[in-house]
Amino acid sequence: MATPYVTDESGKYIAATQRPDGTWRKPRRVKDGYVPQEEVPVYENKYVKFFKSKPDLPPGLNPTDAAQPTQQQQQKIPGCGDSDTAGLSKSAKRNMKRKEKRKQQQQQGQDGDADVESVSNAVENVSISETAAAEKAKKVKNVKKKLRQVEELQQKVDSGEIKQPTKDQLEKLGRAKALQEELEQLEQDS
Numbered sequence: 001m002a003t004p005y006v007t008d009e010s011g012k013y014i015a016a017t018q019r020p021d022g023t024w025r026k027p028r029r030v031k032d033g034y035v036p037q038e039e040v041p042v043y044e045n046k047y048v049k050f051f052k053s054k055p056d057l058p059p060g061l062n063p064t065d066a067a068q069p070t071q072q073q074q075q076k077i078p079g080c081g082d083s084d085t086a087g088l089s090k091s092a093k094r095n096m097k098r099k100e101k102r103k104q105q106q107q108q109g110q111d112g113d114a115d116v117e118s119v120s121n122a123v124e125n126v127s128i129s130e131t132a133a134a135e136k137a138k139k140v141k142n143v144k145k146k147l148r149q150v151e152e153l154q155q156k157v158d159s160g161e162i163k164q165p166t167k168d169q170l171e172k173l174g175r176a177k178a179l180q181e182e183l184e185q186l187e188q189d190s
Helices: 046-053 064-072 090-111 116-159 169-176 176-189
Strands: 006-007 011-014 029-032
Touching: 116 169, 116 176, 169 176
Parallel strands: none
Antiparallel strands: 006 011, 011 029
């Protein structure tokens, strides 16, 4: 809104205006070059100006091409977890599965068709198999680490770096064969 100015022989004035309650403001005298506060532009530093002037799309990308992926995302099949869980961590995937199962249970509970116990048993079985696989991978990793330590110790003994191995070191060297067998067994099971 532009402020109305009145000019006479004594200078420039802001004309009298009426307030919302019906009273009148006095006319105010202003100097030449005066800019009312509401018309002063807001200061923007160079970073804000840069990001406001920056285009939304990368250089060379057509806006119609950019709109197509969003349409494809809207057409995805509900319940298809492949595209949803591609870049998520294990815990995020687990949380998504829990949310989906809760939704299914609520829908089935509303329909009255599903047996709640069978759904909960299925959930327990899934979580047990996931934890078993994770523990097996953890065991394989630990056994490989122990084998690596035994090999390093054997190299130190062979090179003469350790002249008198301790009782614990000798026990560790004696377990090398058992560790290799355990690793082979774990790898065959998986």
